[in-house]
Amino acid sequence: AQSVTQPDIHITVSEGASLELRCNYSYGATPYLFWYVQSPGQGLQLLLKYFSGDTLVQGIKGFEAEFKRSQSSFNLRKPSVHWSDAAEYFCAVVSGKGSNYKLTFGKGTLLTVNP
Amino acid sequence: GAVVSQHPSWVICKSGTSVKIECRSLDFQATTMFWYRQFPKQSLMLMATSNEGSKATYEQGVEKDKFLINHASLTLSTLTVTSAHPEDSSFYICSARASAWETQYFGPGTRLLVL
Numbered sequence: 001a002q003s004v005t006q007p008d009i010h011i012t013v014s015e016g017a018s019l020e021l022r023c024n025y026s027y028g029a030t031p032y033l034f035w036y037v038q039s040p041g042q043g044l045q046l047l048l049k050y051f052s053g054d055t056l057v058q059g060i061k062g063f064e065a066e067f068k069r070s071q072s073s074f075n076l077r078k079p080s081v082h083w084s085d086a087a088e089y090f091c092a093v094v095s096g097k098g099s100n101y102k103l104t105f106g107k108g109t110l111l112t113v114n115p
Numbered sequence: 116g117a118v119v120s121q122h123p124s125w126v127i128c129k130s131g132t133s134v135k136i137e138c139r140s141l142d143f144q145a146t147t148m149f150w151y152r153q154f155p156k157q158s159l160m161l162m163a164t165s166n167e168g169s170k171a172t173y174e175q176g177v178e179k180d181k182f183l184i185n186h187a188s189l190t191l192s193t194l195t196v197t198s199a200h201p202e203d204s205s206f207y208i209c210s211a212r213a214s215a216w217e218t219q220y221f222g223p224g225t226r227l228l229v230l
Contacts, residue, residue, distance in 0.1 A: 036221070043119070043208050044159075044221040051216075090158065102149065103210075103219060107158045 002027045002095035006106035013081050014114045021076040021109050023065075023091030032094035033074040034103065035065055039087045047089075050074060061085070086113040117143045119211050121222035128199055129230055136194045136225045138209030144189035145211035149219070150182070153206045165192055199229040 003026045013019055025031050032051050036044040048059025055067040065076045074091060088110050092103040118141040128134050138148060147166050151159040163179075165171035165186035173179045181203075183195040192211070196203055208224045 032216075041206075041224070041226070043121075043223040044210075046218060046220070049218065101215060102161060102164060105158045110156075 002031070002093050002104050004091050004093050004104055004106035006089075006091055006109050008109045009107070010110045010112065012112040012114060015083050016080050019076075019078045019081045019085070019111070021089050021091075021111070023074045023076065023106060024072050025074060025091075025093045026072065027093055027095075030069075031074075032101075033065075033067065034092040034094075035059065035063070035074075035076045036090045036092060036105075037061075037087045038090065038108075044090065047076070081111075081113055083113045083115065086111055117141075117211075117213075117218075117220045119145075119209065119220045119222040121207075121209055121225050123225060124223060125226040125228075127228045127230065130200050131198055134196045134199055134227060136196075136207055136209075136227075138192045138194070138211065138222055140190045140211045140220070143211075143213050145192075146189065146214055147212050148186055148192040149210040150184060150192075150194050151208045151210065153208060153224075155206075159208060162194075196227065199227070201229045203227065204229045 005024045034049045035047040038044050047063050048057045050057045050067045057065050088108045090108045091106040094101045095104045120139045122137045150162045153159050162177045163171040163173045165184050171184035186192040209222045210219045212219045
């Protein structure tokens with residue numbers, strides 16, 4: 001079964017520092033991968049997604065992610081973090097087939113940004 | 116991106132009562148809607164998937180008689196928590212997509228507190 005692992009439960013960075021959030025997936029074929037962000041008490045907002053093609057994907061809010069098949073990873077990066085980036089970040093992989101596909105989420109990484 | 120709304124955003128009810136949560140896709144027709152449950156500091160747990168006009172497909176361990184899902188139109192799905200108990204207190208999030216392989220958009224969530 002498809003699964004997603006986010007090894008870091010909580011990460012703290014200083015404002016202006018670079019950020020990398022790790023995501024590893026388990027999937028037999030080419031995965032469809034997503035990163036979502038959740039602010040406190042809110043729903044999820046899509047940051048970016050990878051379906052195929054260029055393995056470096058650009059998203060909103062200055063985020064990018066790189067798909068590395070050899071490492072089964074889809075890490076999220078941002079060169080300079082802003083205080084407003086403090087939130088919970090979820091990596092997800094599509095599982096299922098055709099119209100029955102659904103998202104399987106990792107457990108999330110909480111990002112704290114220090115001033 | 117597309118907008119998904121939920122109503123109410125929060126609800127407090129007495130144990131034994133039923134609570135209905137609405138999920139609407141505001142600017143697209145959602146052939147598939149999903150209902151998730153999220154416990155504090157945890158990931159999203161998929162409860163059920165519903166396709167418009169069909170019965171919902173529930174995930175293993177989710178009581179279909181307790182969590183009634185109706186997807187009567189392409190823009191509206193409802194989740195009814197029947198005979199709610201304190202252990203049903205949680206954050207419920209709906210999600211919708213227009214068709215298979217389309218992006219899934221999430222609602223802002225409904226916080227349920229059962230006293």
